[in-house]
Amino acid sequence: MKIYSKQQLLDRLRQFRIVQGPLAGVSNHIFRSLIWRYSQPAWVYGEMTSCKTILSGSSQIKSRFLSVDPGEGPLCFQIASSDVNETALACDTINQLPVSIIDINAGCPVKKIRQRKQGSSLLAAPDLLSNLIKTMKNSTDRCVSVKIRVDGTSDDRYNDRVIKALQDASPDFVVIHGRNYRDGYDIPCNLPQIKHFVKELGLPVIGNGDANTPDSVRHFLNIGCEGVMISRASVGAPWLIQNIQKGLGITDNDFKPHTELCWEIFLEHINRLAMIQDERFALNNAYGLIKYYTKGWPQKEDLLQKVRQAKTLEQLESSGNF
Numbered sequence: 060m061k062i063y064s065k066q067q068l069l070d071r072l073r074q075f076r077i078v079q080g081p082l083a084g085v086s087n088h089i090f091r092s093l094i095w096r097y098s099q100p101a102w103v104y105g106e107m108t109s110c111k112t113i114l115s116g117s118s119q120i121k122s123r124f125l126s127v128d129p130g131e132g133p134l135c136f137q138i139a140s141s142d143v144n145e146t147a148l149a150c151d152t153i154n155q156l157p158v159s160i161i162d163i164n165a166g167c168p169v170k171k172i173r174q175r176k177q178g179s180s181l182l183a184a185p186d187l188l189s190n191l192i193k194t195m196k197n198s199t200d201r202c203v204s205v206k207i208r209v210d211g212t213s214d215d216r217y218n219d220r221v222i223k224a225l226q227d228a229s230p231d232f233v234v235i236h237g238r239n240y241r242d243g244y245d246i247p248c249n250l251p252q253i254k255h256f257v258k259e260l261g262l263p264v265i266g267n268g269d270a271n272t273p274d275s276v277r278h279f280l281n282i283g284c285e286g287v288m289i290s291r292a293s294v295g296a297p298w299l300i301q302n303i304q305k306g307l308g309i310t311d312n313d314f315k316p317h318t319e320l321c322w323e324i325f326l327e328h329i330n331r332l333a334m335i336q337d338e339r340f341a342l343n344n345a346y347g348l349i350k351y352y353t354k355g356w357p358q359k360e361d362l363l364q365k366v367r368q369a370k371t372l373e374q375l376e377s378s379g380n381f
């Protein structure tokens with residue numbers, strides 16, 4: 060698999076505009092390969108992986124997090140870290156993989172991650188954030204990016220300190236989710252604050268938060284973002300990015316999914332998950348993923364119930380008798 064240079068990635072971002080974002084527990088190589096089959100994003104993220112897992116996880120865990128499908132396009136691998144030594148060592152391992160971008164997570168709101176001084180807690184420690192990004196740049200020849208959140212309407216007021224830290228470290232790309240780490244998804248994204256970052260940073264910015272239609276993508280492009288990240292909306296709809304790109308005039312193609320085909324893609328997704336771990340892992344994923352694959356279906360409730368009652372993959376397959 061090809062490794063893309065910064066210029067090639069920037070060209071792709073300007074051409075395709077949309078990046079598939081990271082979703083822990085979802086963005087493994089099976090999910091990503093389905094995205095690549097039905098859409099052409101600028102690049103796709105893997106799920107956040109702690110440097111400890113990269114350095115000393117079991118071989119099964121490592122294979123789940125570090126596998127790459129041969130059909131994938133440019134891949135961004137996201138790490139969670141607050142330790143420069145571990146970061147450098149983890150980059151050494153990632154350098155062996157066909158990964159074009161290494162991203163550091165500075166937005167995760169999960170308590171366990173924040174307690175380790177990782178994820179969004181790095182936003183309150185701009186010097187450490189800057190040092191981690193510099194360490195990554197010194198430890199890899201791949202592009203380096205960071206995914207952050209704005210301070211929003213909180214009293215945190217870190218935006219300008221983070222801007223200085225990022226200017227000092229100069230990552231190749233900055234992804235900005237327009238919410239504070241305390242905000243739920245019911246709080247609207249703060250586009251004026253993303254615009255402030257775009258204006259002040261002088262680095263390519265990818266806006267993130269609630270994009271799922273051509274218009275919602277345009278809102279980010281209109282404030283100067285080079286690209287837009289879509290995370291949740293593509294789950295169960297790997298064709299969504301292509302359909303949005305059609306609405307933006309980027310491609311002539313779109314994909315009109317029908318029930319039987321969605322079901323087949325769902326089964327393929329689940330059966331391939333069984334191959335990377337086991338039937339239990341695949342079924343647990345099926346119980347969560349089915350609601351996304353059946354968005355808008357009239358027979359949704361009945362099917363959700365049948366899928367969640369399935370105890371084997373065979374039972375799962377026979378629950379979709381159309």
Ligand SMILES: Cc1cc2nc3c(=O)[nH]c(=O)nc-3n(C[C@H](O)[C@H](O)[C@H](O)COP(=O)(O)O)c2cc1C
Pocket residue numbers: 080081082083084106107137164166167206236267268269270288289290291292
């Ligand atoms: C289940 C779930 C898992 C997520 N995992 C990650 C992750 O591993 N790394 C990350 O930076 N963001 C993660 N996010 C945040 C999303 O990537 C994204 O920033 C957020 O959902 C807003 O974008 P969206 O409206 O397009 O989903 C996760 C979100 C959800 C709901």
